[in-house]
Amino acid sequence: MHMTSRFVRYAVVCSIAAAVATMQAHAAAPPIHHPVAAIQDTETTAQRDARMAWWRDARFGMFIHWGLYAVPAGFWQGKPVHGIGEWIMNTGKIPVADYKKFSAQFDPTQFDAHTWVSLAKAAGMKYIVITAKHHDGFAMYASKADAFNIVDATPFKHDPLRDLADEARRQGLKFGLYYSQVQDWTAPGGAAIGGHWDKAQDGDFAQYLHTKAIPQLKELLANYHPDVLWFDTPTDAMTPQLASEIVALLDRYPQLIWNNRLGGGYQGDTQTPEQYIPPQGFPGEDWEVCMTINDTWGYKSNDAHFKSTKMLLQNLVDIASKGGNYLLNVGPDARGVIPAPEAERLQAIGHWLDVNGESIYDTSATPFADAHGSYSPTEKDENGKPRWIPTWNWRATRRPGKVYVHLLEWPGASFHVADADIHATGAYLLADPHHTPLKLTQDGKQLNVQLPAKPLDSIDTVLVIQTKS
């Protein structure tokens, strides 16, 4: 599978008609859909499948929000600032000069890439996505394009992304970078959702993009070879023309996966539902739920609202049963330490995956029609639509020859499905080292499996149903 260029670049003088003719010559190419005629996606389905293969198998990744905001850790001038920690500069309307001063205090001497990557690995995560630059404009790597970075502006003087990229590769994990391409609250011209609050922020957006964001993206691509680029918070400032300049850059890295948050009319590769699990997933699309473990992405010393291991594992299973990935966030502190309650939960998930990983990685969505929830007749979600209320009795994933039933509540003496569109040939519990056959009966679409009295796992005992496929 070798592709030199996914996006076709036409000379500016070239007309749409000429582009269409070229596209038609390329039989399996998708139709032109981007407003900038100069750049059109010509990737075939087979090329895309090959490019996305590792990501689709991965199912579970570590999101890391780490930046200068870990220094104030949720507090400004002695008072707690409400909301997510990495937004403290915007929420607290901290002046640019004051915010930049935090860099003199940022000395994460306890940072150790081996510890972090080992944790991701122990958790059963297959990839890492870390903030290279968040909305505050502070680069967490050695940037020549802008001096407001962890090497040039802190006593630490060290590039943690170098260590992490190298260590992730060493331990066999894919490595991705988050980059806030539109919002930048400390660079003149960078966008700020809610508007600028300091004259130092005023300037031209295109100039910000050309003097900071694009040069930094070039550095990141050339120096760290990310497998994923995770853009965020696109606004109208990112015009189709400006976005196409970024796409031309990304196109030099044809294996790169990037999300749907670039802006400027580009769809990207992945849907990114945030802090919720879409009730039906995104059938036929690649999607990844990103979620916090507590209520913040970036470290806040006063947020101890951690989700339970049970809830986190149920989320992973729920997402896998709908064919998506789970990008679960950790927020390391200003010393470079991943908070212990977060690490403990990840390790517990990893222990479950050590035994039951076969039922998650490289699987596809449930073969059963069960909805596992219903829309509330009264409650509304953020978009004013009826809220989805999940039930947590069981979920299913599958691979050729096997269906995995995740028993989140022990059903008693037997497991029963009324609408099983499979041909079952046998059953056993995945955590049973002997794979002792369980009594199975199938009568049309009625499937019944006899179970032992007690679950083998307190959160999720996986029942394997062997199938003729």
Ligand code: JFZ
């Ligand atoms: C964005 C960031 O602003 C946030 O700091 C964090 O990095 C998160 C992963 O992504 O948060 C968003 C993005 C979009 C919405 C809300 C928060 N949205 O569409 O409502």
